[in-house]
Amino acid sequence: MNRLRLVLVDTEGSINLGMILRLAANFSVKEIYIVSSRQYDQEEVKKYAVRADYLYDSLIRVSSIDDALAGCDIKVCTTAKSSEEDVLRSTVSSxxxxxxxxxxxxxxxxFGRESTGLTREELSKCDIASTIPTSSEYPSLNLTNAVAIYLYELLS
Incomplete structure (x- = not known):
């Protein structure tokens, strides 16, 4: 892999978006697409991005997941659900x-929404479904934590 694009589908909070920008800077990820018409509190995003606030201005906003995925050789969607829970395909550990x-x-x-993740339709547009093994009693991670784990796994 020589290029990683982060795709954030309808990220719900300015704080999480800012923290993800900081993580992107930590791992030298410069290509960040956001699929959302949501308005973010720019001041809050930049506050939580700390010294990675410059990435806010380079976010690529698109209106559809298809636009965000265009041009990638392979698409990996993240999900809290394992294969046994009716994901469209088998999941692969991060x-x-x-x-x-x-x-x-x-x-x-x-990455999907903090509250509901990716829809089945959005999941179907990806080639691989991946999950971070967690407790079956509470499998859902905070979005920022999940992004951190994936970036570490892929880029360290």
Missing amino acids: AKLPELLSGYGSVCLV
């Missing part, structure tokens, strides 16, 4: 992604 993605040039890594 730890196994580096090996699976090693032969691809450009990778889209897609």
Whole structure:
């Protein structure tokens, strides 16, 4: 993999968006698409981005997930649900992604809404569904935490 694009689908909060921008800077990710018509509190985003606030101005806003995925060799969607929970395909652990993605040039890594994740339709547009193994009693991570784990797994 020589290029990673973060795709954020309808991120619900300015704080999470700012923290994700900071993570993107930590891991040298410069290509960040946001699929949303939502208006974010720019001051709050930049506050939580800390010294990565410059990335806010380079966010690529698109109106559809198709636009965000265009041009990527492979698309990975993230989900809190495991294969047994009726995801459209088998899920791959975040730890196994580096090996699976090693032969691809450009990778889209897609994250859903904090409250509901990605829809089935959005999941169907990706080639791989991936999950971070967590407790079955409470499998959902905060969006920012999930982004941090994936970036670490893929780029360290």
